[in-house]
Amino acid sequence: MAHLTDPATRAVPETGLADLGLFGKPLFEDPSARALARVGVVDVGSNSVRLVVFDGAARSPAYFYNEKIMCALGAGMAETGHLSPKGRTRALSAMRRFSKLAEGMGLSELTVVATAAVRDASDGQDFCDEVRRETGLRIWVIDGREEARLSAQGVLLGWPGAYGLVCDIGGSSMELAEISGGRVGRRVTSQLGPLKLRDLKGGAKAREAHIKEVMEGLHAQMGAQRDRLFLVGGSWRAIARIDMLRRGYPLHVLHEYRMTPKAVRATVKYIKNCDLDELRSACGVSSTRMALVPYAAEVLSRLVRKFKPKDIAISSYGIREGMLYEQMPQRLRDRDPLIEACRFAEAKDARMPGFGKVLNNFIAPLYRSSPAPRKRLVKAACLLHDVSWRAHPDYRAEVCFDNATRANLGGLKHSERIYLGLALLHRYSNKRENTRFEDLYEMVDERTRQEAEILGKAMRFGAMLWMNKDAERGEMRWFPKKKLLQLRLTEDMLPLFGEVAEARFNSLASSLEAQVEIKTVREGRHD
Incomplete structure (x- = not known):
């Protein structure tokens, strides 16, 4: 190693x-x-x-x-x-x-x-x-600079294209590092750990003056850093849990959780006004960690005030993930963490590993004009479309949603988790009502929910044409201006287009508000 x-x-x-x-x-x-x-x-x-x-x-x-x-x-x-x-x-x-x-x-x-x-x-x-x-x-x-570098590399493991300022807080120190273009830039260390602050003599006023003075020095060394602020460390994650509680946020996944500077100010005030034991119980934070939260909150308040980030993201990846990233060859670092995780899940759990690529190619005409981030999620969904097949049929759709929204997946925003979860839910179910996840649906707008339904129904139909992954199977064509969904099948594939497959194809067309057209083509001809 x-x-x-x-x-x-x-x-x-x-x-x-x-x-x-x-x-x-x-x-x-x-x-x-x-x-x-x-x-x-x-x-x-x-x-x-x-x-x-x-x-x-x-x-x-x-x-x-x-x-x-x-x-x-x-x-x-x-x-x-x-x-x-x-x-x-x-x-x-x-x-x-x-x-x-x-x-x-x-x-x-x-x-x-x-x-x-x-x-x-x-x-x-x-x-x-x-x-x-x-x-x-x-x-x-x-040393502190090396700690800052490793923590920043942990953030890059989860967000390969991330740029901004990484702030890692431990018990006795706090590090800052800038990241851009997949690399770590300037980095500094300080004594602003909550254990050190708790032992500082002079009470709240002395802490406030000390934190302000140190933060001024850090700002002078790092310069303006007004992009995204990535927070790494247990104290920051505890504060994020409290922010979720204060907001009534329904998805309790810390990685990629976002806060605004305004939300940070409100949560710091909330911490000051709450009983820490009650807060600890409500958030599931250990008593040892909660004892340090007020000191960390004072640091975060000053950090946000001084550096003025445009937004704030929680990273569950830090120094330990940075140590793993350290050992990766560059060609491995350059891969998309979401797609790699989905490929691994398909290889391990799908009934026919490799069919996800075939399915993605089959439904790709629906997404020809979609932006790259959406095409990326479509690929991820196709890779994951069959990994929950062992679940009981009555609960399979919910299991898919639960896995997508709460799994350990890097490079995925919370709104993208909901989109991916809804698409996989609709892979097994036409309807999404009357589940225990309905409060999460509201995290994305109605248009996004509808687009996820279309993706799910496209996968639901495409999976009906399941054969050897190398078999000739025809193609689907989409004419958005004409609102026409065309299915072109080889004669060899026609027997697979039975009444259930036809019903699923029509359901997809209905969600697209499209007319349907079925064509038979000779094998090997797709003009």
Whole structure:
């Protein structure tokens, strides 16, 4: 397994331009991707110690295992200068457990990094030595700029084309990094972690003055950053959960959750006026995390006020995902994480892997003039159209919607999750009423709901022509000005166009408000 290196010393990456098509060979079948099929990383932070084992489609990995222990290694460091004795005991116990788990999972090794608490503590090296003796695990202690770079790379794993400012908050530090064009630019670190702020003497006024002074310095180093602000870290995710509660937001998926600067101000005020125990219970946040939320909220308020981002996005991907991204060849980084995840799901769960491409080509005439982002979602839907076939028929449509809206998929906005979920729901059902998800439908407008229904019905009909994925099957043509939907089938395919298939074709035409025309063509002729 490759270890962390300075980006300036890395070899020129492979380009792999031939691999970049959305329906090219899925890279999880490539030897370099298989080497990343199961990767274990440990993040020894100031507040928590976490093991993550990634598995699956390497470009958009699934979380095979994810465990966090709240150790608070950095608690009290402002006064003592060394790691919390209690936290150190808990962290060592966690490392013993994680080492045994890795052994049981057959991992060749774990990559372990430690951040602010261990690098700043007088006994940080002693702790690393103790872990090495007890478990055999080597801890790589990284500086703040490297922490910022890895966190930013984690954001790029989920959003390959992302640009803006990444802000990663831990227990003892806060890092900023700019991203653009798939690369990490300037980056800085600070002492604005909530554990440090909690131990600061002088109360609220002293904290406010300190946060303002440090933020002014960060702004001077980073310059104007008024694009998107990506928030990474447990304290930010806790604040996002509270924002969801305050707004009554129906989709409780943190990744790609959006907030406006105005919403941040309202939520910071909401936190100040609420009982933290009641808030913790309502949001499902741990008591240890909730104790730090008010301090993190003060930092976020000043951060937004100073940098003035156009909008704010929560990233569930951070330093651990950045460590995985670090080990990817460039040709793997360049792939679309959504399409890769869908390809992997099809290969693993579909009845006929590879049919998703055939189905997409069959219904593509309906989307000839659609913008690229919509065509991308259509491809994703076709890949996923059959992965829930094992579900009970009475619940299959709802299972499809639930999977699409809540699955661990990168590169997908919340509104796109709803569109994809509705399309897959209509793959199995003509109607979407009377389900437990109706409050989520309102997250997209009526036109989007109608377009998702059309896509679902197109897949529902196309799946009726299921044969060997390489078989000749004819084509569908769409004439939007004439409002004519034409189906051209070979003589060999005609028997598949039975009464159920015909009913589904007519249902699709009805949603398009189109007339239908059926033509028989000789095999191999599509003029």
